[in-house]
Amino acid sequence: MTTKMKRRINRILLWVLIVLMAVWMLFPFYWAINSSFKSEGMLAMTPTTFIPRDPVTREVSFFTRNYEAVFTNQAFLRGIVNSVIVATSVTLLSLAIGSFAGFALGKLRYRGKTATLYVILAMTMFPAIAVLTGLYAMINNLGIPPIPSMIITYMLFTLPFTAWVLTAFFRELPTEIFQSAQVDGASPFQTFYMIMLPLTAPALVTTGLLAFIGAWNEYLFALTFTSIAPDARTLPVIIANFPSQFSRQIPFGEIMAGGIVSSVPLIALVFIFQRRIVAGLTAGAVKG
Amino acid sequence: MARQGGSDLARREQRLAYWLLAPTFIILLAIAIYPLFSVFYTSFTNNVFASAAPTEFVGFQNYQRLLSMTIRQLPPRLDEAGRPIVDPNTGAVQYESAVTVLPREPIRFRPVTQFDLFGTRYVLGATDPNFIRAVWDTIVFAVATVFLELVLGMIVALIVNANFKGRGFMRAIILIPWAIPTAVSSQMWAYMLQPNRTGFFNTVFWYLGLGNGEIPFLSDPAWQLPSMIMIDVWKTTPFMALLLLAGLQLIPGDIYEAADVDGAGPVRQFFQLTLPLLKGTIAVALVFRTLDALRVFDLFQIVLGQARYSMASFTYYELIQNRQMGYSSASSVVIFLVLSVFAVTYMRSLGVKSDDH
Amino acid sequence: MKRRFLAIWSLLLVLSMVLAACPGQPAPTPTAPPPPPAQEATPAAPAATEAQPAAPAQEGVVTLTWVGPGPGAEFEFRRQQAERWNAANPDIQVRLIEGPVSATDRIGLYLQAFQAQSADIDIMQIDVIWPGDLAEHLIDFYEYEGVAEAVAGDFPAIVQNNTVDGRLVGLPWFTDGGLLYYRTDLLEKYGFDGPPQTWDELEQMAQTIQDGERAEGNQDFWGFVWQGAPYEGLTCDALEWIYSSGGGTIVSPDKVITINNPAAAEALDRAYSWIGKITPPGVTSFMEEESRRVWHGGNAAFMRNWPYAYGLSQGEDSAVKDKFDVTALPGKEAGMSAATLGGWQVGVSKYSRNPEAAVKLALWLTSEEEQKAQALSPSSLIPTKVALYSDPDIAEQRPFMPRLLPVFTSAVARPSTATAPKYNETSNIFFSNVFEVLTGRMSGADAVATIELDLQDLLGFPVGAP
The missing domain is CATH 3.40.190.10 (Periplasmic binding protein-like II)
Known part of the structure; x- marks a missing residue:
């Protein structure tokens, strides 16, 4: 009975924690949704309302024009496409190249490993604004179009990240697998892609997801590299520069609507890939 | 270990390692070498951004202006009889204005802060108080956020690693804060923190009877950093949680089964099994989160603007508004050095060295 | 085995490269053309004409790039303006680009372009506090015909503000003031x-x-x-x-x-x-x-x-x-x-390859007729031409403007x-x-x-x- 009781209490505790966590994570998001259904007048109400309400009658009323503005905005739709292209390419490239480096750093024996790790990390230790001027001049001289420019320059931040994280994960894998494969006559490279890579699938998915979101949300580089190429602008640039009727006005409701719409593809992506994380887990069970 | 596995194999392995590392290095160096070199070089000049004004080499002058500090004793204000003036209400001793005791030649020092030591008042002066404050604020911000994110991220990771109905749903949910572009989420938080009851926090505090609904979260210095830390913890805990979750999943389940048999409770299991096995993941997560937090830019620029700087937003305003390219490059180099100190400390203390294979 | 694997990886790499590059080519409005070095002063860059969707690539057609306002009602008006201009001036085609909304983002962008001496931007809008800062990168309008007569009708305070060391670097466009x-x-x-x-x-x-x-x-x-x-x-x-x-x-x-x-x-x-x-x-x-x-x-x-x-x-x-x-x-x-005093001016970049054409466009944009049109447009931009404050249409449709004439003249x-x-x-x-x-x-x-x-x-x- 005591163990049963204990189990039940544990279960309840877990659910309390889950609910707390969900509220904490979701509440600001809810507030963004709430604000995105408000008109200028509703946003100016005091005290603020937890559901959009008419300022005069106090009835619940949803203001949908913010979303209409988002979906009829050609630039926004184009921005989604651009963001998908940029973020996907950056992620694939960083994962591919970073997994090479991660394997070498995590599992292979060679000289100068610590130095390598430091050098890779050092590349990300400058604030973005510091390298921006040099990068812009370089890209301008070479005449690289904006989308490839973004893809290339984002690697400066995503590649060290993927390389480092994958290094940590490769190192966690038991060395015996690696060695027994070598004893079986497999070359180190074969061991890498036939045995090690599948085992790190959860790590690859996770790292990829984090790199993807990082690239998806980048603002400063995107703004600069697309300055004269509005067709290449990515979502954050477009949302931050949403149309307003008057020059100094900040269309807050529309910005919120845009932010919510733009996070939907990401949430969908996580839904798809979180299964993959579980799949990676079961694949990992084979090694026991 | 197959140490004696033949020097031939070892050499093959070494060559493979170099080949595998080559793409990373080529790409990183191709992108970064020119900008990084020009930052270092410019930091020793008086270059003005986008100007035809001639550039001169000025040695360490920029660094001197960024980092010079001095401490001066602040004398109390005296009345005609030569006694210190005391505030009649509070009984506190009145001091001279800090401007009067700080040196003006050859370069002017401005007051940063005042402090008492053994009954004497001192003033800390700096040639650029904004930068000194930015460095201090950013370090406080980074330490606080990374610590909170690690603890909360671990809790979240453990929860979504547990087995319960709707786990997949929760895993997607925890990523939402990270998935909203900073450009949007920062504006949303700024709106929630409005200094009147159009803002969420002031409304709720007022309903709860705390404050008068007019708390200036973003302009009161006492509230500014806590607000920033709260926003960043909300925004980046998912990043930490997801990394730790992936680490947790690499831990084979049979270890826990053995521990269960041994009768170890969940708390002991966590500290004796999970934590040591997660060490590598935690180290990497800490390094990247700390570096990111020290470079924080969008959040400060959007929410606080020029009310309070982070190191990176200070650099931004020096470059874009004041066009002091040499000076802002020097501040970038200082940021680089601060980050290096953190990175090396982490790598030393968490054992992220790998030559021991 | 090793070969096949390498092949797969490199295929992936190439694929993502192609994926990355493709929107640059077949899209109807291509992204930035590769700019030749800034020193080179070709009359009309062939690459630039491709960027103009309205006009077919032709000899003798000049294409100007104009960084306009941020998206919104004002941009809509500017777009119509650009269309009207393009229809009336087949030899000078203008390509209008949405600029950033925030003034800090905007000056940051101009500075990056000026630092690189880029010829990508010909004509731009300039805040009333920028002429002094940007003067060295902007042309002197006084060197061109018809400018002195044109600015004679503007508020003198704004013209003086835009004059740096005797050079007129911005044409007054619309004004602003605290109320x-x-x-x-x-x-x-x-x-x-x-x-x-x-x-x-x-x-x-x-x-x-x-x-x-x-x-x-x-x-x-x-x-x-x-x-x-x-x-x-x-x-x-x-x-x-x-x-x-x-x-x-x-x-x-x-x-x-x-x-x-x-x-x-x-x-x-x-x-x-x-x-x-x-x-x-x-x-x-x-x-x-x-x-x-x-x-x-x-x-x-x-x-x-x-x-x-x-x-x-x-x-x-x-x-x-x-x-x-x-x-x-x-x-x-x-x-x-x-x-x-607030408000915006039109400036022309010194690195422009077609300054004459750009000045022509700038004069047209700031002309009395166009200022009247922009005052009557939904964004109600306030004219810098004194004569417009006694215009009957403006008095009727924007009654607050004539009333505020004293505020703007003494700003x-x-x-x-x-x-x-x-x-x-x-x-x-x-x-x-x-x-x-x-x-x-x-x-x-x-x-x-x-x-x-x-x-x-x-x-x-x-x-x-x-």
Whole structure:
């Protein structure tokens, strides 16, 4: 009975924690949704309302024009496409190249490993604004179009990240697998892609997801590299520069609507890939 | 270990390692070498951004202006009889204005802060108080956020690693804060923190009877950093949680089964099994989160603007508004050095060295 | 095995490269053409003509790139303008690009382009405080025909502001100035027969109305809202307080630092005294939009803001619709009113390959007919041509404009041309210290003394009385 009781209490505790966590994570998001259904007048109400309400009658009323503005905005739709292209390419490239480096750093024996790790990390230790001027001049001289420019320059931040994280994960894998494969006559490279890579699938998915979101949300580089190429602008640039009727006005409701719409593809992506994380887990069970 | 596995194999392995590392290095160096070199070089000049004004080499002058500090004793204000003036209400001793005791030649020092030591008042002066404050604020911000994110991220990771109905749903949910572009989420938080009851926090505090609904979260210095830390913890805990979750999943389940048999409770299991096995993941997560937090830019620029700087937003305003390219490059180099100190400390203390294979 | 694997990886790499590159080529409006080195002065770059979707690539056709306003109603108007121009001028085609909304983003972008001496941008819009800073990258309009006659009809203060060392680097386009918004219904309710002429009157009216409204249960009501966050907007507000108290313009046009005077100190202390009394304590984080939201919700009796708030306050869900009016800001004494000059100019980049064509377009954009059209467009941009203030159509459709002629003619410019290229630092020193006063960490007198010291260090100008 005591163990049963204990189990039940544990279960309840877990659910309390889950609910707390969900509220904490979701509440600001809810507030963004709430604000995105408000008109200028509703946003100016005091005290603020937890559901959009008419300022005069106090009835619940949803203001949908913010979303209409988002979906009829050609630039926004184009921005989604651009963001998908940029973020996907950056992620694939960083994962591919970073997994090479991660394997070498995590599992292979060679000289100068610590130095390598430091050098890779050092590349990300400058604030973005510091390298921006040099990068812009370089890209301008070479005449690289904006989308490839973004893809290339984002690697400066995503590649060290993927390389480092994958290094940590490769190192966690038991060395015996690696060695027994070598004893079986497999070359180190074969061991890498036939045995090690599948085992790190959860790590690859996770790292990829984090790199993807990082690239998806980048603002400063995107703004600069697309300055004269509005067709290449990515979502954050477009949302931050949403149309307003008057020059100094900040269309807050529309910005919120845009932010919510733009996070939907990401949430969908996580839904798809979180299964993959579980799949990676079961694949990992084979090694026991 | 197959140490004696033949020097031939070892050499093959070494060559493979170099080949595998080559793409990373080529790409990183191709992108970064020119900008990084020009930052270092410019930091020793008086270059003005986008100007035809001639550039001169000025040695360490920029660094001197960024980092010079001095401490001066602040004398109390005296009345005609030569006694210190005391505030009649509070009984506190009145001091001279800090401007009067700080040196003006050859370069002017401005007051940063005042402090008492053994009954004497001192003033800390700096040639650029904004930068000194930015460095201090950013370090406080980074330490606080990374610590909170690690603890909360671990809790979240453990929860979504547990087995319960709707786990997949929760895993997607925890990523939402990270998935909203900073450009949007920062504006949303700024709106929630409005200094009147159009803002969420002031409304709720007022309903709860705390404050008068007019708390200036973003302009009161006492509230500014806590607000920033709260926003960043909300925004980046998912990043930490997801990394730790992936680490947790690499831990084979049979270890826990053995521990269960041994009768170890969940708390002991966590500290004796999970934590040591997660060490590598935690180290990497800490390094990247700390570096990111020290470079924080969008959040400060959007929410606080020029009310309070982070190191990176200070650099931004020096470059874009004041066009002091040499000076802002020097501040970038200082940021680089601060980050290096953190990175090396982490790598030393968490054992992220790998030559021991 | 190894080969096959490598092949797969490299295929992936190539694929992602292709994926990355493809939107650049087949898309109807290609992205930036590769710019040749800036020194090269080809009359019409062949690459640039491809970027123009409206006109077929032709010999002798010049294509100009114009960085326009941020997306929105004004951009819509500019787009129609560009279409009209392109239809009327087959030999000079213009390609209009949406610029960033925020002024900081915009100047950052111009500076990056200037630093790289890029010929990608020919024509651009320039804030009233930028001519001094950007002068070295902009052409002198006086070197071109018809310019002197054209600017003769503009407000002289703006032309003077745009003239740097005798070079006219921007054509006045539309203007802006600080206004006092006031609630006509509340003034009437509390028995005031007109808006305040002096700061004392404003304080008294604001206090009366605030007390009355709060007694009736609106606890969020405040007398007077303005912009108090530490940013360029605070420089504008504080300059108005100081200038309207006889405290000068921080740095005079003949390069004398005039800020350290009792009138200026008193003006800052006065602003500090409003906070918590008639102005919400949160004003120190207010920019234009935050103060407008208080006003929009019907929670303020007076507001200092730019003309843009007029149209929004007349929006259908505004709590103050048809209950307010605008007038000149008060002064220390009646008639000492001051409005900080805002507004935008047209500039042409020195690195442009087609400056003649760009000047032609700039003259057309700033012409009287086009300024009239933009005044009547939904964004109601305020003309810089004096003649338009007696235009019957404008008087009928935009009645507030002719009424505000005195405000705009007497608008006070920020010392941006005198302190160039260090205006931003000057402004930064100024608003940071004013902010210290507003947050109670410094007295007005200490602040103006500190500003004077800092400006001496920065500019090396002599010190004097305003």
